[in-house]
Amino acid sequence: MMDNGVPNTVPGPAVVSPHPEAQENIRTLKRHGFSTRFVHWAVAVSAIILVLSGLGQLPLFHRYMVDELPYLGWTSDFNVTLAIHYSAAMLLTFAAIYHVLVHTLRREFTIVPRRGDFKESYLIIKAMLGSGEEPDSHKYLAEQRLAYAFIGANLALLLATGYIKVLKNLAGSDLPYEMLWTNTQLHNLATVLLILGVVGHLTAFAFKANRPLLPSIFHGQVDAEYARNRHCLWCEEIEDQ
Amino acid sequence: MGDISRREFLKRSAASGLTGGVILSGLEGLAVASTGEPVGSVIDLTRCDGCADREVPACVSACRTKNRGRFPEPQENIGDYWPRDKHEDWSEKRGLTSRLTPYNWTFVQHVTVEHEGQEIEVSVPRRCMHCDNPPCAKVCPFSAQKKTSEGPVLIDEDLCFGGAKCRSVCPWGIPARQSGVGLYLKLMPKLAGGGVMYKCDLCYGRLQDGKTPACLEACPNDAILFGTKPEMRNYAYARAKETAGYIYGEEENGGTSTFYVSPVPFESIDSALKKQKQAQKNPQAPGFPTMPVEAGNYLNTPNGMAWGFAVAPVAGVVAAGAVAYRSFKGEESEK
Secondary structure (H helix, E strand, C coil): CCCCCCECCCCCCEEEECHHHHCCCCEEEEEECHHHHHHHHHHHHHHHHHHHHHHCCCCCCCCCHHCCCCCCCCHCCEEEEEEHHHHHHHHHHHHHHHHHHHHHCCCCCCCCCCCCCCCHHHHHHHCCCCCCCCCCCCCCHHHHHHHHHHHHHHHHHHHHHCCCCCHHHHHCCCCEEEEEEHHHHHHHHHHHHHHHHHHHHHHHHHHHHHHHHHCCHEEECCEEEHHHHCHHHHHHHHHEE | CCCCHHHHHHHHHHHHCCCCCEEHHHHHHHHHHCCCCCEEEEEEECCCCCCCCCCHHHHHHHHHHHHHHHCCCCCCCCCCCCCCCCCCCHHHHCCCCCCCCCCCCCEEEEEEEEEECCEEEEEEEEEECEEEECCHHHCCCCCCCCCCCCCEEEECCCCCCCCHCCCCCCCCCEEEEEEECHHHHCCCCCCCCCCCECCCCCCCCHHHHHCCHHHHHCCCCEEEEEEEEHHHHHHHHHHHHHHCCCEEECCCCHCCEEEEEEEECHHHHHHHHHHHHHCCCCCCCCCCCCCCCCCCCCCHHHHHHHHHHHHHHHHHHHHHHHHHHHHHHHCCCCC
16 A cells, blocks of 8 residues: 555565666565555455445345355344444454554655546556557556545545444434434445445456556565566656665 | 322322423423423333223224324335345235234234233233334434434334334334335335335324324323323332332333333233244234343444444554554664
8 A cells, every 4th residue: 555665586685776787686576565465455354344244234135045045144133244344344443544644654655646647547547458658657556546545535434434323323322313314324325435446446457467466465576577667667766765 | 909090190299399290181292392301101001901892992093093194005016025025015904903014003912921820911002112222223224213302213214215124123023114115116126125114103293293192192091101201210110119010111122211010020921922922823924022021232232342443543553653663763664
């Protein structure tokens, strides 16, 4: 997410070198550190659990007989699915707060959208479809920055409205109905938008050009040659450091 | 067994300063509404005889008459809840008064229980208890229900999707569903939603007009009382003491605004109702609530976890601070 990568040989320690010969020996670059990968997967896992357990709250699993499948009888038990929803929301809260704070303290904002990202995204997608030349990219593609902002904003809205829902459920709470009604609709709307955002995020990997990015979210490294060709602005930034 | 009438209770409580005025008439309904206190009711089973001399109990008739204009008029050829091959349609059974349906928001159960060597017949009027922390309203996924500041729990019939989650989380399964009517028909009727849920609203409109609930007004035995909740609670205790009786509704589901007073333990009533339910043609059919004593609130478990929502952000701040500090020290960094 908002981290700055540094070049790295594999195996071996992190190395930054502007020397052309040294660069040729670098096979991978470190794109994501542990923090970023932890946050990504904590958010991914918690969001998937939240969406599924949230659908269970609608309620859908009894209607669609999911609870009649082997070992899935519990899916229509609102007590169980709400407890799961709460647990996943706590994990998401932890990851979100950690993410925002750690990158703010480190002054790492490479994934924050920049001016011109919409136009640049259009050009990148157009190029991936075989028309035109792709503009040089920083560490993150313009559409990655936009996707981050879109998914992040929806998660923030879900967390805010979710916290109000938790307060609402407490015995003795007496929040205004009009506020709760609006809160509920915003929570539901943000859920739909999040699902669309995640689908869009995953659809990006339907394009072959994006697939070299995939391994980095698992082990942190990205192919150096790929990075030099596509994320040359990032490589230049690294070399300038 | 001593006896105490509502008027007698009023006289005594007014004399003792215990209560300002239990509702007896329409004019006094306005007085309760203006106190700003939540309302409550007492259902006195020591007085209720289920209107043995009538075909339909007076409270049930009054409720049906008062709410007739709000009963659902479903479309013809109601579709099933796909992929299931069923739907809930009570429109052909509008005359049914022996259970809760979308066309019958209160009814009277009759049980015979043995107590202290005697067989005692008890008639139990049933309707929504209007809980203090109503799971039905709290967990409705579309906020189609609300707990009013006055106490009654209301369903917005224009917003309800009829998923019946409210019925699942109600310890008594009170709300009744009618399919073929409501908002879901305008969206994806085959795939989502199931109709509209209906239940007693404690005659909320009448309360706003300064009147009392229709069932109370119709009861010939003074078995239903209405007033501010503290007054009703006090009356229930006074009446239970007077009759060596039992109280139901104060603790159940985390507290309700309905207090039953019974001459027999509610465990016995619940047991008898369970037997009746099991003997029915379809014991799973909704609309025939039992009386589980100390029934827990569905929200108890999640609310018991709520402390985690205070811990999670603090843990995030601490972890981020620790990792950032290590970065500053050069021990761990992505730069």
